[in-house]
Amino acid sequence: MxxxxxxxxxxxxxxxxxxxxxxxxxxxxxxxxxxxxxxxxxxxxxxxxxxxxxxxxxxxxxxxxxxxxxxxxxxxxxxxxxxxxxxxxxxxxxxxxxxxxxxxAGPRAILGKDRRDLLALREKGLKLLYYGLETGDDRLLKEINKGVDAREAVEAGCRVRAAGIKLSMMIIIGLGGVGGSAEHARHTAEAVNIIKPDMLSALTLMLYRGSELKEKYERGQFNILTPPQLMDELSAVLRGINLPPDARTLFRSNHISNYVSLAGTLPKDKEKLLRQAEAAHAELVKMPFYDPYNNAEYF
Ligand code: SF4
CATH class of the missing domain: 3.30.750.210 (Transcription Regulator spoIIAA)
Structure with missing residues (x-):
């Protein structure tokens, strides 16, 4: 409301x-x-x-x-x-x-506040920030024009956590396309390991009308991942996430953009989530690939 x-x-x-x-x-x-x-x-x-x-x-x-x-x-x-x-x-x-x-909270907005600022905000009742890390890959952050490099993107997340404000962090599966998938997964998992967010949401890339990335795709300069490739990338991120045993990161991959809904707590449910991702992959490879952007009016 x-x-x-x-x-x-x-x-x-x-x-x-x-x-x-x-x-x-x-x-x-x-x-x-x-x-x-x-x-x-x-x-x-x-x-x-x-x-x-x-x-x-x-x-x-x-x-x-x-x-x-x-x-x-x-x-x-x-x-x-x-x-x-x-x-x-x-x-x-x-x-x-x-x-x-x-x-x-965008990364530049977070970095514009120092630890004392964030502590003061938390004490006055700012309890939770939603932060789109999107990727921990330096090259990709530049390509998507996020406005920060990987070091700054990680620092922004850490700064929120250090102030005791709960951090709900988003990453985007498929953001690097086919060519950038492996590096995106590797560096994103590394960033998560450093930041240790309270909540982690893995969204799937959607190409929206009016965005530069959609135009790049339409010019044939960006190759989207197929659903099985998206599951592979999600699995690679999950495999790379190694949080301490006492961490309680709520992991969700149940956004409307996701092909398969996954939920659990990391690191406790890591193996279970990987098995679920593997099972989803086995189902998705059986299906014909349908390009969601062909004649789609919504994007
Ligand atoms: S993802 Fe969109 S809303 Fe978020 S910082 Fe970038 S331009 Fe702004």
Missing amino acids: YFDDEPGPVFRPPSEADSFILRVTVGCSHNACTYCNMYRTVKFHVKTPDDVSAQIQAAVAAGLPVKRVFLADGDALVLSVERLLSILSELYAAFPKLQRVAAY
């Missing part, structure tokens, strides 16, 4: 379905990843304090029993620490039952 009538797409993670969505920015300040078209139609800007307060008061007036808030849009952490602290204070004052405030 949200109370903002400014045009433009509003996205939120699936786990924020019941949250009050508070738009503190519109669009994404980076807005340049080659695989993403989420906010291409909107010019990034920051919502005014009055605008933010009006949304909060509308939710209060509606009598909503708000327990969770998600700060939208694409990388709300880009706001200054002072502004974020002020929003958090306003939220916790307005909603006595509020338990958690979460947001998407």
Whole structure:
């Protein structure tokens, strides 16, 4: 639920379905990843304090029993620490039952905050950040124009963890195409091992209309992975993830983009997940390959 009538797409993670969505920015300040078209139609800007307060008061007036808030849009952490602290204070004052405030965070926005900033935000109630690492491969990060190199991408994840803010991290299976698959899998697993996120979601690459990567694919310059190849890559990532025995990373590969739904806790369920991925692979190789982008109106 949200109370903002400014045009433009509003996205939120699936786990924020019941949250009050508070738009503190519109669009994404980076807005340049080659695989993403989420906010291409909107010019990034920051919502005014009055605008933010009006949304909060509308939710209060509606009598909503708000327990969770998600700060939208694409990388709300880009706001200054002072502004974020002020929003958090306003939220916790307005909603006595509020338990958690979460947001998407781009790597540059995270790196723009130091440890003290992030600690202050956590203490004021910023409990969870959703961060798209996408890959740990330096070459691929440059190719997709993520705005950071591999060292910075890993540092961003570590910084969130070190501040005690829960980190839900996304990676994208298939992002490197056929040619980049092995390196993508290897370096992504290495990055996960260093960051040790609380939650890890493996999404599957989807090529969206209006994105540079879709255009590259249409020019024949990017070869997508077939479903069995995607399972191979996912297995390679899982094999490469070696977290300490006491880690409890919730692993999910059950996004709408995934061919097969997998879920477990790492490292405990690693072997089980690998067996499930192998079984899925055995089924997928029996099926004819259907190019999802042929005549697809949706992408
Ligand atoms: S940072 Fe996220 S929302 Fe912004 S362009 Fe990249 S993928 Fe899209």
